[in-house]
Amino acid sequence: xxxxxxxxxxxxxxxxxxxxxxxxxxxxxxxxxxxxxxxxxxxxxxxxxx
Numbered sequence: 001x002x003x004x005x006x007x008x009x010x011x012x013x014x015x016x017x018x019x020x021x022x023x024x025x026x027x028x029x030x031x032x033x034x035x036x037x038x039x040x041x042x043x044x045x046x047x048x049x050x
Contacts, residue, residue, distance in 0.1 A: 001033075001034065001037050001038070003021075003022070004018050004019075004021075004022065004030075004034065004042070005038075005045065007021075008042055008045055008046040008049075009049050015027055015030070015042045015043065018042070019031070
């Protein structure tokens with residue numbers, strides 16, 4: 001998740017592209033896990049740094 005957080009902050013990659021890198025087959029699974037660990041969706045997390 002740390003690498004995913006770094007990519008959400010430091011790149012313009014789509015959430016789906018970030019989700020596939022660690023092996024998630026579905027971006028929805030990645031988003032659900034991300035929300036459970038951070039309390040925010042990937043887009044909410046990214047938006048908090050803009």
